[in-house]
Amino acid sequence: SAAQIPALAEPSPPTDLHAAAVRTLSLAHDLSDAIDRGQLDLYYQPIVRLVDGSLAGFEALVRWRHPQLGVVRPDEFIPLAEKTGLVHRIGQWVLKRATTDWPLLRQRCAATSQGAPFISVNLSAPELCNPGIVESIRDCIASSHIAASELRIELTETVIISSVELVSSAIAQLRTMGVGIALDDFGTGYAGLDYLQTLPFTAIKIDRAFVAQMHDSERSFQIIKSALELSRLLGIATVAEGIEDAKTGAMLASMGCNYGQGYHYARPLPLQDLLGAGTPT
Ligand code: C2E
Ligand code: MG
Ligand code: MG
Ligand code: MG
Numbered sequence: 001s002a003a004q005i006p007a008l009a010e011p012s013p014p015t016d017l018h019a020a021a022v023r024t025l026s027l028a029h030d031l032s033d034a035i036d037r038g039q040l041d042l043y044y045q046p047i048v049r050l051v052d053g054s055l056a057g058f059e060a061l062v063r064w065r066h067p068q069l070g071v072v073r074p075d076e077f078i079p080l081a082e083k084t085g086l087v088h089r090i091g092q093w094v095l096k097r098a099t100t101d102w103p104l105l106r107q108r109c110a111a112t113s114q115g116a117p118f119i120s121v122n123l124s125a126p127e128l129c130n131p132g133i134v135e136s137i138r139d140c141i142a143s144s145h146i147a148a149s150e151l152r153i154e155l156t157e158t159v160i161i162s163s164v165e166l167v168s169s170a171i172a173q174l175r176t177m178g179v180g181i182a183l184d185d186f187g188t189g190y191a192g193l194d195y196l197q198t199l200p201f202t203a204i205k206i207d208r209a210f211v212a213q214m215h216d217s218e219r220s221f222q223i224i225k226s227a228l229e230l231s232r233l234l235g236i237a238t239v240a241e242g243i244e245d246a247k248t249g250a251m252l253a254s255m256g257c258n259y260g261q262g263y264h265y266a267r268p269l270p271l272q273d274l275l276g277a278g279t280p281t
Contacts, residue, residue: 043268050253054110057118060098099144125162148178157189208242
């Protein structure tokens with residue numbers, strides 16, 4: 001039996017590597033049926049206006065409820081889905097679901113003079129490079145009877161670098177339709193500032209790595225300050241990610257950051273939890 005195998009059979013680093021490889025292989029295998037088996041779910045994280053804490057919108061974040069492994073986060077399975085090509089079906093599912101849910105979620109948002117409510121959806125590089133993507137976004141908007149301006153697509157710098165020519169035409173078409181485009185995880189990638197000049201972003205999202213360090217690191221603080229100043233000059237809205245305490249939210253508000261998102265306000269939640277009684281935050 002297993003108890004009789006000597007402990008020195010495998011040293012611990014290879015065991016970890018082996019376990020990780022086995023997990024990756026089984027996730028890649030199981031993912032192909034995840035949609036058909038109804039294992040994907042879409043969570044929504046509130047985004048607030050920092051000036052008054054009112055609910056401005058939500059970011060849709062995909063989850064996979066694996067029958068044996070529990071909830072698997074997108075950072076783990078989206079890269080796998082990109083390799084197998086399954087990311088297109090997952091992305092279609094996410095877009096459809098988010099635009100269908102939005103009329104319900106919109107009712108939870110506060111209507112204020114500082115911008116209309118919005119729903120944000122993440123797209124990865126292969127998704128945005130898919131020639132049918134603009135058309136399918138248009139279809140989702142039309143069939144759910146929402147305004148294109150209520151939808152915001154979040155792209156990381158990696159997406160942009162992967163194929164500037166391909167993505168810039170998709171981005172331009174989406175902007176023409178009225179869809180918002182946010183530069184996600186700003187500051188962590190390798191995109192130069194020239195992308196802010198050439199691509200029509202409507203928002204930038206300051207990565208939580210900077211937000212988490214802003215009280216302890218003068219550099220992080222200055223980077224955030226310059227990002228906010230730059231966006232203000234360019235007329236681009238700013239969202240700070242990963243706000244985990246009141247102090248950070250208050251400081252970002254005083255620095256003129258428009259929107260905030262993070263565990264201090266709310267975690268990503270299933271639709272049902274957000275539609276319950278009371279305010280979601
Ligand atoms: P992201 O777009 O930068 O999303 C923000 C991530 O930060 C989310 O992780 C969210 O749960 C987490 N977060 C929010 N507030 C806090 C906080 O206060 N503290 C900390 N420590 N974390 C916070 P999540 O949901 O695991 O998603 C990870 C990444 O996966 C996302 O990063 C996005 O790039 C990608 N992703 C998520 N959903 C989708 C999707 O539907 N399609 C695609 N292509 N990518 C997705
Ligand atoms: Mg995002
Ligand atoms: Mg982000
Ligand atoms: Mg991220």
